[in-house]
Amino acid sequence: MKLPCIINEEHYRLEVPADRRVVDLLREDLGLTGTKEGCGTGECGACTVLVDGRSRLSCLTVAAQIEGRRITTIEGLADGETLHPVQQAFVDHGAVQCGFCTPGMVMTAVDLLTDHPEPDRTEITHAISGNLCRCTGYQKIIDAIDRARPSIPGPATRPTLAAADKSPVVRPMVRAATRSSRQIVLPDSCDQLWPLLAASPGARLFCGGTDLFVWLRAGRCQARLLVGLERIDELRGIGSDGDHLRIGAATTHAELLADPTIKEHLPVLHQAVAQLGSPLIRRTGTIGGNLVTASPAGDTLPPLAVLEATVELRSATANRRLSLEEFLLGPGRTDLREGEIVAAIRIPLPPPGSLHSFEKVGRRAALACSIASLAGLLDLDDDGTIRTIRLAWGSVAETVLRLPQIEAALIGQPLDDTHITAVLPAVRKLVRPISDVRAGADYRRLVAANLLRRLPTRFCSDHRLAAGRPQRP
Ligand SMILES: Cc1cc2nc3c(=O)[nH]c(=O)nc-3n(C[C@H](O)[C@H](O)[C@H](O)COP(=O)(O)OP(=O)(O)OC[C@H]3O[C@@H](n4cnc5c(N)ncnc54)[C@H](O)[C@@H]3O)c2cc1C
Ligand code: FES
Numbered sequence: 001m002k003l004p005c006i007i008n009e010e011h012y013r014l015e016v017p018a019d020r021r022v023v024d025l026l027r028e029d030l031g032l033t034g035t036k037e038g039c040g041t042g043e044c045g046a047c048t049v050l051v052d053g054r055s056r057l058s059c060l061t062v063a064a065q066i067e068g069r070r071i072t073t074i075e076g077l078a079d080g081e082t083l084h085p086v087q088q089a090f091v092d093h094g095a096v097q098c099g100f101c102t103p104g105m106v107m108t109a110v111d112l113l114t115d116h117p118e119p120d121r122t123e124i125t126h127a128i129s130g131n132l133c134r135c136t137g138y139q140k141i142i143d144a145i146d147r148a149r150p151s152i153p154g155p156a157t158r159p160t161l162a163a164a165d166k167s168p169v170v171r172p173m174v175r176a177a178t179r180s181s182r183q184i185v186l187p188d189s190c191d192q193l194w195p196l197l198a199a200s201p202g203a204r205l206f207c208g209g210t211d212l213f214v215w216l217r218a219g220r221c222q223a224r225l226l227v228g229l230e231r232i233d234e235l236r237g238i239g240s241d242g243d244h245l246r247i248g249a250a251t252t253h254a255e256l257l258a259d260p261t262i263k264e265h266l267p268v269l270h271q272a273v274a275q276l277g278s279p280l281i282r283r284t285g286t287i288g289g290n291l292v293t294a295s296p297a298g299d300t301l302p303p304l305a306v307l308e309a310t311v312e313l314r315s316a317t318a319n320r321r322l323s324l325e326e327f328l329l330g331p332g333r334t335d336l337r338e339g340e341i342v343a344a345i346r347i348p349l350p351p352p353g354s355l356h357s358f359e360k361v362g363r364r365a366a367l368a369c370s371i372a373s374l375a376g377l378l379d380l381d382d383d384g385t386i387r388t389i390r391l392a393w394g395s396v397a398e399t400v401l402r403l404p405q406i407e408a409a410l411i412g413q414p415l416d417d418t419h420i421t422a423v424l425p426a427v428r429k430l431v432r433p434i435s436d437v438r439a440g441a442d443y444r445r446l447v448a449a450n451l452l453r454r455l456p457t458r459f460c461s462d463h464r465l466a467a468g469r470p471q472r473p
């Protein structure tokens with residue numbers, strides 16, 4: 001494809017295969033080797049660049065996605081011989097040893113400080129949680145970002161697609177060494193999407209690509225045509241529809257996290273999304289993609305199950321709505337049909353005063369697939385007994401698991417240790433985990449029960465229940 005884009009303020013028209021990874025395009029075709037490749041699967045952050053001013057993993061981005069965009073790599077940050085303030089702070093504070101992670105760390109820090117010039121150390125730690133460093137130690141890196149803060153001008157205007165479009169001048173032709181027979185198309189609307197899907201049965205959809213591009217690299221997707229949904233505005237955003245919230249399938253996890261409505265009305269979903277992947281994965285990964293991947297470990301699935309969400313499916317000729325249970329058929333299997341997309345997720349608003357909780361146990365804090373997770377949504381009567389309770393576990397069955405027997409046993413009981421403990425043996429018996437690289441089945445049974453055991457404590461520690469006697473928040 002002929003690809004107009006701006007890289008480090010130089011205007012290019014590249015001739016590259018549409019599925020060329022941006023990290024390869026930068027390093028191999030353009031010689032911009034400051035951008036590093038560590039894992040190639042989104043887990044280390046070494047390949048982070050800025051796309052229209054926002055940090056993005058170049059190993060999980062393909063050429064077609066940067067058409068008309070403005071890319072900044074580590075080579076484009078300094079002003080001649082003068083380092084960017086973040087680069088200078090890394091030098092001054094000894095935040096570099098082997099330097100392999102440094103370009104990615106610096107790009108992530110520049111993004112953070114552009115948006116948010118006054119982050120505290122916790123926010124800095126959180127922002128770089130998708131960037132791994134093997135040798136310096138994070139304290140010096142955090143110190144450097146902390147000290148660079150005052151030198152960054154306030155919230156900057158991020159370069160936009162429109163700015164890139166208008167740009168004139170130099171357009172060197174750069175021809176990539178590789179060829180590919182795979183096509184990638186990014187329609188701007190559903191009207192453009194339907195004819196594409198009709199003409200190409202077997203085309204594979206993607207949105208953020210945080211699952212699909214990993215499968216492509218592993219040879220687990222052979223589709224010749226990939227159709228990206230990220231530019232279709234009608235599939236994005238969060239809206240209210242009477243007593244329901246409607247979340248567009250192409251809404252990213254970062255957008256969900258930033259939305260005050262989600263935080264206020266759906267804390268259980270907000271808590272789950274906050275623990276999904278890393279900030280860099282959340283930047284591009286979407287709720288629709290998480291649903292269609294249908295992993296038993298998918299973090300949005302337990303909250304969507306307790307919220308009793310429905311899935312809106314759309315094709316050129318019909319719309320249908322399915323409950324989550326109808327949509328999810330098993331690991332990696334859904335009821336999505338040829339020519340159909342997930343357009344949105346519809347969620348009834350829980351009653352005000354409901355108690356929400358999501359907890360996941362993984363092998364580390366960021367970038368961890370869950371060993372087991374539990375979403376809970378409860379309503380208490382005035383005397384503190386449970387009026388309604390919905391519980392959904394992740395990673396302990398072929399798909400997200402509700403246990404109506406356990407919910408029924410808890411209704412009418414106080415939310416306390418005694419009554420929760422009484423149902424734990426049944427939980428251990430009813431879950432159906434497998435053993436895999438992350439954990440054994442027996443351990444998962446134990447964790448599934450322990451997550452429920454912790455539920456009253458979690459609400460108490462949130463100060464939503466008074467000591468000894470549960471109360472409404
Ligand atoms: C390093 C790393 C860490 C991760 N950590 C987590 C984690 O902690 N928890 C977790 O749950 N997930 C995690 N993931 C998985 C992934 O980020 C999520 O599942 C994400 O939500 C996928 O969304 P996407 O838009 O990137 O999907 P894509 O990769 O674009 O697509 C995934 C699948 O969904 C289909 N699809 C996408 N959108 C639609 C649509 N609207 N209609 C129909 N089909 C569609 C695609 O065809 C494909 O089959 C991680 C991934 C990586 C690489
Ligand atoms: S190379 Fe590790 S995240 Fe891209």
Ligand code: FES
Nearest residue numbers: 097098101133134
């Ligand atoms: S400085 Fe060596 S990996 Fe971070």
